[in-house]
Amino acid sequence: xxxxxxxxxxxxxxxxxxxxxxxxxxxxxxxxxxxxxxxxxxxxxxxxxxxxxxxxxxxxxxxxxxxxxxxxxxxxxxxxxxxxxxxxxxxxxxxxxxxxxxxxxxxxxxxxxxxxxxxxxxxxxxxxxxxxxxxxxxxxxxxxxxxxxxxxxxxxxxxxxxxxxxxxxxxxxxxxxxxxxxxxxxxxxxxxxxxxxxxxxxxxxxxxxxxxxxxxxxxxxxxxxxxxxx
Ligand SMILES: NC(=O)c1ccc[n+]([C@@H]2O[C@H](COP(=O)([O-])OP(=O)(O)OC[C@H]3O[C@@H](n4cnc5c(N)ncnc54)[C@H](OP(=O)(O)O)[C@@H]3O)[C@@H](O)[C@H]2O)c1
Numbered sequence: 150x151x152x153x154x155x156x157x158x159x160x161x162x163x164x165x166x167x168x169x170x171x172x173x174x175x176x177x178x179x180x181x182x183x184x185x186x187x188x189x190x191x192x193x194x195x196x197x198x199x200x201x202x203x204x205x206x207x208x209x210x211x212x213x214x215x216x217x218x219x220x221x222x223x224x225x226x227x228x229x230x231x232x233x234x235x236x237x238x239x240x241x242x243x244x245x246x247x248x249x250x251x252x253x254x255x256x257x258x259x260x261x262x263x264x265x266x267x268x269x270x271x272x273x274x275x276x277x278x279x280x281x282x283x284x285x286x287x288x289x290x291x292x293x294x295x296x297x298x299x300x301x302x303x304x305x306x307x308x309x310x311x312x313x314x315x316x317x318x319x320x321x322x323x324x325x326x327x328x329x330x331x332x333x334x335x336x337x338x339x340x341x342x343x344x345x346x347x348x349x350x351x352x353x354x355x356x357x358x359x360x361x362x363x364x365x366x367x368x369x370x371x372x373x374x375x376x377x378x379x
Pocket of ligand 1 (some may be wrong): 332
């Protein structure tokens, strides 16, 4: 049975990924900060016959990531999905909150590398061997035509660099590592104006995952299946 581990699986795109993999019969390790408040995930787990389990994980907490890696050390994880993310608390010039920027980096950037280090063995022994980081068009330097959002933009550009280096470092172990642009998605973060539902965005990204080969590793993929400019 294939397995996915998803961070921030309690709402938005992460929840849609969890529901989609569960529907297809996958084993799902659904992680979120506060399981007691994750009602939708609870429902999914309760109806899954044990295939979906919910695990507490704050990705800003490196010790918690390592502890979960240890607890799940015997598992095989086909898709490691770094989805958890936070938006920019001080989006415009002159209002920068530097402490908050550090937190954005811990969640959006450093967590993906910590997860890779904690779960590399589980991914390496799996069938699909994929690590994906959910980035954003706002992390594209080429696509930045409007400025601002210093914390969010830089955290996602740096996430893309993490995935690129992982692609090279882990290629000898057969692991593919990619950054994804999920589109503008109707979630708490994306707001009601988004052009995609979380379900459609997750479905499209899974279709991209299904076609990836080792030659596609280290790239930044749009949900449409095209490469997105760095
Ligand atoms: N929506 C869009 O249009 C869009 C566009 C481009 C990229 N993205 C990216 O897609 C990913 C998912 O976004 P979304 O739209 O689904 O956002 P969302 O609805 O705001 O959900 C964000 C998720 O991240 C979790 N999270 C935040 N901080 C965390 C932490 N320290 N530890 C663990 N989980 C944490 C949240 O958990 P809590 O419920 O505990 O806060 C929640 O599950 C993010 O990486 C985002 O940057 C979204």
